[in-house]
Amino acid sequence: xxxxxxxxxxxxxxxxxxxxxxxxxxxxxxxxxxxxxxxxxxxxxxxxxxxxxxxxxxxxxxxxxxxxxxx
Amino acid sequence: xxxxxxxxxxxxxxxxxxxxxxxxxxxxxxxxxxxxxxxxxxxxxxxxxxxxxxxxxxxxxxxxxxxxxxxxxxxxxxxxxxxxxxxxxxxxxxxxxxxxxxxxxxxxxxxxxxxxxxxxxxxxxxxxxxxxxxxxxxxxxxxxxxxxxxxxxxxxxxxxxxxxxxxxxxxxxxxxxxxxxxxxxxxxxxxxxxxxxxxxxxxxxxxxxxxxxxxxxxxxxxxxxxxxxxxxxxxxxxxxxxxxxxxxxxxxxxxxxxxxxxxx
Numbered sequence: 001x002x003x004x005x006x007x008x009x010x011x012x013x014x015x016x017x018x019x020x021x022x023x024x025x026x027x028x029x030x031x032x033x034x035x036x037x038x039x040x041x042x043x044x045x046x047x048x049x050x051x052x053x054x055x056x057x058x059x060x061x062x063x064x065x066x067x068x069x070x071x
Numbered sequence: 072x073x074x075x076x077x078x079x080x081x082x083x084x085x086x087x088x089x090x091x092x093x094x095x096x097x098x099x100x101x102x103x104x105x106x107x108x109x110x111x112x113x114x115x116x117x118x119x120x121x122x123x124x125x126x127x128x129x130x131x132x133x134x135x136x137x138x139x140x141x142x143x144x145x146x147x148x149x150x151x152x153x154x155x156x157x158x159x160x161x162x163x164x165x166x167x168x169x170x171x172x173x174x175x176x177x178x179x180x181x182x183x184x185x186x187x188x189x190x191x192x193x194x195x196x197x198x199x200x201x202x203x204x205x206x207x208x209x210x211x212x213x214x215x216x217x218x219x220x221x222x223x224x225x226x227x228x229x230x231x232x233x234x235x236x237x238x239x240x241x242x243x244x245x246x247x248x249x250x251x252x253x254x255x256x257x258x259x260x261x262x263x264x265x266x267x268x269x270x271x272x273x274x275x276x277x278x279x280x281x282x283x284x285x286x287x288x289x290x291x292x293x294x295x296x297x298x299x300x301x302x303x304x305x306x307x308x309x310x311x312x313x314x315x316x317x318x319x320x321x322x323x324x325x326x327x328x329x330x331x332x333x334x335x
Contacts, residue, residue, distance in 0.1 A: 007298055034238050041238060041305045059300050061287060063243050064216030064223050065193050 001054040018047040018058075027060060034061040074161070075117055083279045089117060093163065095276045098122040098185040100173055100201055102149040104261030105215055105268060106191030107139035112269040114157035114164045118276070121157060124169040124181060125149040136258030173197055175320040178204040187272045188212035191265065195242040196323040202227065202235035203320055206310055211275055213268040213283075220257050220292040222264035225283055225302075226271045230311065232284035237305035237312075242323045260292050 003010050005025060012024060018037070022030040035042045036059040042050060052058070078084045078092075097118050099106045102125040113121055129137075129144045129152050137149075144152040150168035157166050169181055173192075178200055182188055188210055190201045198214065205212045206229045214235050215224035227234050267288070274280045287300040309316040 032243050034240075036238075036300065036302065039301060039303055041302070041307075043307060044240075061238055061300065062221075062223075063195070063239060064218050064221065065195060065198070 001052065003052060003055070004057045006059055012052070014054075016052050018042060018050045018052070021052060021058065022047070022060075025060070032063050035059070036061060074163070078116070084277060088277045088279075091277055092117050092273065093119045095187075096120040096122070096185045097187050097189065097272050097276070098124065098182055099189045099191055100124045100197070101191035101193065102137070102139060102153040103127075103133065103191055103193060104136040104217065104256065104258070105265035106153070106189065107137045108262045108265035109189050109191060109269040109272070110139055110153050110157055111160060112266060113272060114161045114166070116269075116273055117161060117163055118272075119163075120165045120167060122167040122169060122181070122185060123150050123153050123157075124171065124173055125153070126170060126172040136256065136261040138262065173200055173204075175200060175322045178320065179208060182208055182210055185210060187275050189268050189272060190214045191268070198235065199242055199323050200320065203310060203317060205229060206234060207320070213271045215264050215268050217256055217260050217264050219254055220260065221290065222260050222292075223287055223289045224264055224267055224271075225287045226275070228282070228284055233302045233304045234308065234311050236310040236317070237308040238287065238302060240309055257292055260290075263290065263292070 001012060001014050003012055012021065018035055027033055035047065038057050072079060075089045078089050079086050095118050097113055099110050099121065102110065102123050110121060110123060127149050129140045129147050129149055131145050133140055134142060139156045140152045148170050150170045154166040154168055157164055171177065173181065182204055188201065188205055190198060190212055192198055201212060209229045211228045213224060213226050215222065271283055274282060285302050287302060289298045289300060304311065306313045
């Protein structure tokens with residue numbers, strides 16, 4: 001099936017879950033990533049069960065500190 | 072008004088808009104990489120009152136990106152150093168300084184009365200605290216983060232658009248996310264993202280254009296790619312969702328990433 005992951009077209013096997021996609025896309029620290037599926041932020045507890053469908057849009061959103069004001 | 076002539080000739084600003092800026096109040100939390108360009112441009116733009124919050128002193132390693140501070144400012148309090156540069160650029164601007172860190176105890180008192188807040192901090196407890204305090208006080212703000220070659224920002228209008236907790240429920244676990252001092256950051260990246268935060272503040276104050284609400288703008292300096300990620304308010308948000316669990320301010324635990332134990 002075709003997915004759009006962070007704006008790029010990718011091809012994955014049918015029925016892939018969010019958890020599996022995180023592995024296949026080499027996300028090193030999945031616990032640090034929020035996942036948006038078709039415009040909705042998923043709960044972490046939903047990653048295991050949520051199966052992806054053709055043409056789904058997935059965004060991995062990363063925690064980012066920065067500013068470097070306080071350290 | 073000659074100072075502001077390039078603003079005034081803009082149809083969307085004009086004399087009326089410039090007067091709005093001159094009577095506006097913006098708070099910058101963190102006089103570091105993001106706060107530096109934001110402070111300089113907001114002072115140059117003639118924002119009437121600019122508050123600067125920072126409890127640190129200038130260090131030599133700050134100067135690679137924190138362009139409001141100069142070599143002679145090392146060991147000076149950042150708020151004093153920042154105020155001097157902002158005054159030098161524009162004596163019309165009143166700069167209020169807060170030589171302290173924001174905490175659950177002091178933040179509400181500090182942000183009250185400001186029209187817009189810029190989050191230029193570099194730690195997650197502060198970022199969540201600013202988000203929560205701005206939500207409770209109903210003050211719009213710009214969140215931003217930078218790391219290595221990446222940056223991101225979003226503008227939050229409390230009760231109207233997605234907040235930081237709509238995306239990131241709570242601070243990350245310890246040893247998870249490196250900070251700039253541990254992972255590094257391209258200095259000019261702070262200038263790009265901090266300047267975008269100042270742009271959002273000015274647009275909000277003037278009521279012009281489309282704000283970066285319900286949209287996370289991400290930027291990668293290496294591939295020079297800006298992406299807009301559309302978001303919606305999250306009904307499960309612990310702060311502004313349907314069943315809020317965060318009902319008062321609290322200081323989240325400071326997370327320090329030790330790269331030796333870090334998987335990042």
